Amino acid sequence: MAVPKYHKLTFVTYDDKEDPLGWLNKCEQFFHYQMTWEVDKCFGPALSTNHLTDLAWLPFGGSIDVYMMEFQACVTHAGDLSTLQKAQLFIGGLLEHIRVDVELLKP
Template identity: 25%
Template sequence: MEDMGYRRGRVSRFAKMEFPTYDGKGNPVERLQRCEEFFEEQQTLTEAWVRQATFSLQVRASGWYHNLQRMKTFLNWFEFSEECKIRFGPPMSMNPLGELTRLRQTGTVEDYCEGFEFLLGRTMGVTLEQSIWHFCAVLTNDIRYEVEFARPTTLYYAMNLARQIEFKLAEEG
């Protein structure tokens, strides 16, 4: 097992992992999350996160970072992440919590889940319990009642229940 880069069921620090590249297209939040997972798995010092993440920037993302670096000589990971989201993400409001509270299920549960997760990822300070109950509160009534009655203990359990109930209702006609 040692030969494969594993130690006691855990990938060793030196196991080969692909670092996510980014060219400025696509969702920057996903890329930033993958970077964080990489850094945590490789036990990278937090102070080195920005420097390592910028090595893999390509095309317009690389140009953006060089300009940003001229304007701000030192950025911590939080600042870098926020600048990246502002530049390459969809337009952000000054009140992401407000956006989250205005979100409603108007289409499928899956569409609502995607929008909810995206906005939740941009919102700071929302507890697990708050995220579960806010998610439930704006589901369509026929789905909401059943999900709330089940008293889900995680957001993803609530999402799964909502999808199951939507499926069941569609089968019933």
């Protein structure tokens, strides 16, 4: 199973003047090419409004792949962060024995 890629994206708001099928097809194409999982195809706002805190307190779920997927989903809502900030937040959420090994590599 491939890990989905996440890119920050703002969908064009449907204006109720055109056929919605074209708009929905564009959304589905994007999700297909980004390998987005069905549960991540939400069009509404996230449940929480403090997205940076959600990202900083993201629990490590037991595997790097799951953590990475959840991190990528959260980081799209966290606002403008530098690559360094994203990396530090990601590394900070890892289990200690993994985090130490990663920090020694100075990514």
